[in-house]
Amino acid sequence: MRITCPNCGERDRREFYVKGAALARPDVGAGLDEWHDHLHLRDNPASETKELWYHEMGCGAWIEVCRNTVSHEVVSTRLASGAELGGKR
């Protein structure tokens, strides 16, 4: 599998570490149910899904990877900094 790092270009999957689904952090003041959902409950889509990958053996960028779980196609990638994952404060 190959992933395109926005900084480094297309690289072998083994340069990356996968964290899991790309989800925005709950807003400050969010209740425990919302946090529970954020941390523990996952969809299991048979389609395109967004994940967070870390270019651990490369530039150190956290990347949001849009990937099709059926075809394994990597549809798009962008730096996680642009993905608005921080939640409202």
Place this chain on the structure above:
Amino acid sequence: MRIAGKGLMQGAKPVTFSFNGRHMMGLEGDTLASALLANGVHLVGRSFKYHRPRGILTAGSEEPNALVTIGSGAQQDPNIRATQQEIFEGLEARSQNCWPSVDYDVQAVNDLAAPFFGAGFYYKTFMWPSAFWEKLYEPIIRKAAGLGALSRQADPDACEKAYAFCDLLVIGAGPAGLMAALVAGRAGADVILAEEDAHMGGRLLSEVEEVDGKPAADWIAQMLEELDNMDNVRLMTRTAVTGAYDQGTYGALERVGHHHSRRAGLPRECFWRIVAKRAVLAAGAIERPVAFANNDRPGIMTAGAVRSYLNRWGVAPGQNVTVFANNDQAHRTARDLVDAGVHVAMVIDSRHDAPDSNLYPVMKGAQVCSSSGRKRVESITVRSVAGEEKIQTDCLAMSGGWNPSLHLTCHLNGRPQWNRDIAGFVPAPGTVPGLTCAGACNGEFSTAGALREGAAAAVEALVELEIKQSEVTLPQAENDLYRVTALWAVPGKGRAWLDFQNDVTVKDVKQAATENFRSVEHMKRYTTQGMATDQGKNSNVAALAVLADATGRGIPETGTTTFRPPFAPVSIAAMGAGAAGQGCKPQRFLTSHRASREMRAEQIEVGLWYRASYFPKTGENTWRQSCDREIGLVRNHVGVCDVSTLGKIDIQGPDAAKLLDFVYTNTFSTLKQGKVCYGLMLREDGFVMDDGTTARLGENHYVMTTTTAAAGQVMAHLEFVRQALRPEWDVQITSVTEQWAQFAVAGPNSRDLLNGLLKEQIDDTSWPFMACGEVEVLGVQGRLFRISFSGELAYEIAIPARYGDALFRALIEQAKALGGGAYGMEALNVLRIEKGFLTHAELNGTVTAFDLGMQGMMSKKKDFIGKAMSTRPGLMDDGREQLVGLKPVGPVKQMTAGAHLFNPDDPVERIYDQGYVTSAGFSPTLGHSVALAFLKNGPDRIGDEVRLVDHMRGIDALCEVVDPVFFDPDGGRSRG
């Protein structure tokens, strides 16, 4: 028998090799199979289950029978296909799965008991009594199972791995592959042409054909010369592409050193990962046998293999040959044999419309229904409308048609499609993105068609690659129509083999269907059809057809089993190349490593790091003696310890303080410059991730330390927070773990020691407890932190790593002068247990701040990672296991980490478990053992007794629950 003037190896040098201890001659360029046939050897091995005599069935990597062991001792390679192994001077090959010899094999008795050994035999026989499984059945089955054996010695050979990138990967160098490579190569594309065989040319090497008006071999040579002269084309022989993976990644195994005697420095195999923008699969086709009774005798081969041995290697596998076919192509075998002067007794064709010949007799509409002969076929029985007749023969060339080698197109879950015209499966287009099939693997069996499709596939790739193509004209070549009428199994009594390698017969597949294993995947597993190392390359389609017939379905409805990588067997040694021994675990050495070694320090592995465990002095016989002495040095004088393995993260920027406030539970924005603070870090789920100290070196400059174990994890975490959660903050972080060497200097004399080395003297006022700042030492700018992991007056001094060795030596020299010296990990561990300080033994991923008694460190005034979830019900309950100290009651007894705790009156059973010990050691300072533990309601049970049980080490001891800070509880020593 070698036929003079035949074959492509005219003028080849003779080569001596041995088979089962017998010395034989072959020619350079022979495979072991062709050399054995040239020497008249047909019996090569014994079959898996019935120990039937077996010979050579094919001439390629699909060979199921002729598996041999090459070499001996530690260097022996089992299960090598004789059809792929090239001979070289001194090659030693042996038959396997036979004892005492391939000629007289004791276990051949299995064959007589065959009625008991059918499909499902294991499942039905070894069910009861259940206690017999482990002690009796499994050991016997394990002994009987398998073919070749490993040497059971360490593998002295090396393998390699390598990476390659290209515009176009062409898999297979037959006419389609050569043409594809030529078209793409001429256009300037970066091309890799990978061929499993030692020579390029594919089937053309085995057929008597003309291409472009010249003998096929000459055309191949001309093609290879042109390709070889192109800088943008890489030709890789002996390289089997074994798997197709996502995004144009392919695995390939190159046999680098199997075809000659061992040479120093040369690997045996190389596993390639090839990334190709586009690929052409031109893997050809594999001929399938026909199932009839006793079709597994030595001397019965595929018709194409007979042509290969004759036309390529100049060897006639028999002198009185018969051919059994259901297609026109197989008749070439008879034609070529007759042309070479070999007698062809009969061509038996199952079709009534088979072509006639004036060169050899043809029986139409007839079938071979059995064979006889023990170690080699002697005769066959042919059935036709006229009845049955026996024909004497020493070699039967059979052909049930050809199966396209479409395996790679299924590796990404693609399903092949049934093609009635060729009675075989063809690849569905587009199943592997970027890969196009061409030639026989696409169901196009003529040479002209292969050339055409190869060129077309390359043109398609060039268009995708946006490379302009150059003119290529297709050469003239054989353009026969492929005519075949399906014939899978000849009806009749006796066992008719489908899967030769796993000894699966037509009867087994029918049995599976009878027992309702009707799905092809179930049938496969029940009978083990196609589950041997050849993965059913010869047999899967026929077995499927038999199953379809037995279940009254068509072949397309029955479906196929799934082809998975690898296409050909890949040794674990090749896949794991470079990772054997130390290769799987690189070593990280400290800057003090050499000095520690000189001081005879024992080393201990901490992750990948090697740290000094203790520094034995003359007369010290056990680690405990050294450890106790080193603890004394620190408590009474001064000790020096390398602590560089702790993670060090440099954090700079206007928002550095914000980042720290967010990742730590406590507040760092209010920390004064020149001060250090202990910090606790949670995961977002509220559990403790790590702890450490962070120093504020400047307004916008911090240096964080992490535990050794979590250095990488914390770095990734900080990067995640900075990049993904708070990208708007202006803060940069970088790991400086390896850039700074850092040494703990601990003990009452530590300040005196440092004052002997620092340019500017320090005292308690200029460097109070938890102060930090820059210092000059050995003429170099360093950093000094007044922090203590031992509870003593202590400092950590950091210096750029290239001066680490010099500073360590200077520190040790100074320490000795003050009655101190070096201390290692053992002493460090006891020192911190005495003080109740934490490591990842305690921060084990299941503990909360509350469990550590640190709930007060969780700021109420700000948000931080893990804050919300740390308030979950249950994470702050009194019933949780909380940190306490333990000391033995009564005579000194050992306490061990990992032991569990129980109330003294309770049974030692899991439901009564009260907690567990995380760290333990003997404190020479206190004169008894000390331990840290997590105990239910721990802080409320100070003074109580608990029972410590360690079944692993046979320890059962009463302990007293005490405060986790055993020594100097008010911390006066470190502040003073």
